[in-house]
Amino acid sequence: MGIIELNSKILEAQRAELTEAKVYYRVADFEKDKKNKELLLQIAKGEERQSEIWESYTKQEVQPYRWKVPLYVFIIRCFGLTFGIKLLERDAHKGIETYRAMRSDFPEAEEMYQREKEYEDKLIEVLKDKPLSYLGSIILGLNDALVELTGVLAGLTLGIQNSFLIAAVGLITGISAAFSMAGSEYLSTKTENSGKVKPLTAAFYTGTAYIITVIALIVPYLIIDNVFIALLITLCTAVAIIGGFNYYVSIAKGTPFRKHFLEMVLISLGVATISFFIGLIVNRVFNINV
Structure with a gap:
């Protein structure tokens, strides 16, 4: 040198x-x-x-x-x-x-x-670090919202084909599910009674993560009339959220990024694909035109 x-x-x-x-x-x-x-x-x-x-x-x-x-x-x-x-x-x-x-x-x-x-x-x-103490609650809300809502939106896209109606149904479904998940997390944490986390705080993190994810996923349907383009953007948003979250966890917890990222992406997109075809079947069987 x-x-x-x-x-x-x-x-x-x-x-x-x-x-x-x-x-x-x-x-x-x-x-x-x-x-x-x-x-x-x-x-x-x-x-x-x-x-x-x-x-x-x-x-x-x-x-x-x-x-x-x-x-x-x-x-x-x-x-x-x-x-x-x-x-x-x-x-x-x-x-x-x-x-x-x-x-x-x-x-x-x-x-x-x-x-x-x-x-x-x-x-x-x-x-x-408080957020890391409640990381399990955040993962629960985030993961459930991604899996459930991408599936719901994909199914509704072919079942209804009306962007504003899909957004409305998705929002109602998402917020209801958020409160349900928050309540379940509260009862689960209270039952465990480990003392490491507070049940009410755990429920707050779960519900908040769920609602934020729901809003991010339905926004494309509120601004784009073409439901298929909106669905594509929603799926890309889901992948971006999964990527950002897994990057955070990989740094904070020292876990492998690629493995968990691919696992969550495959689950979310897999459920969305199945729901998409279910929506197609429902649309053909019931001849829905909204």
Whole structure:
């Protein structure tokens, strides 16, 4: 590794460490959980110390990546502490590879590499994140809404062939099912009585996930007259929701993305296809023209 390239990598590592420190400090400012706050401050100070070590070599002051700090703070506020921190740490793996490449040139590189790994492991063990505690409830609402409503809308598309009527029936069906699922989740959680989750909160997450999914799926029928184009967009929306949700889970929980994504897509589209042909049969048998 040449001197110029090496110096550039050190400056990059120095700036990356400072950026991560700033993110942790900002998140610690609004974190309400006392243990989480203490851990975040500890990690921030560690990242700051590592940046100072690199500064002792470069003899230069650097500024954090300005766009990264507000971006990650925004992500954490919107999607939860665990998801945002793990996304940040995944980005930091590039820095870890830099340390690994510089071991022979700087003895501190090995120590810093090990420290980065310890920080990440500690975060995974200790962080408490409310959305993750209710992830099962969110999955229940989201998955049921995707499977049931894509099936209903696909069946109605051929059975009725009136976009506004399909949207109305889908909305009524979806909201009714959302309340039903929320009630079932409340009773199920209360019966289990594990103490880890509150039944009312679990029901709220299930119902909310269901209703949001319902609205996203019926919107195409409200703005497009051609029911077949509307159905196609609805199915694409369902796939996009499945992709986004599974990406979130894969980062936050460390689960494989592709396997779960394909599984949910096959189930949702499979049910929609069967329902589509059921709608075709109903339309032919009863000669429905709306």
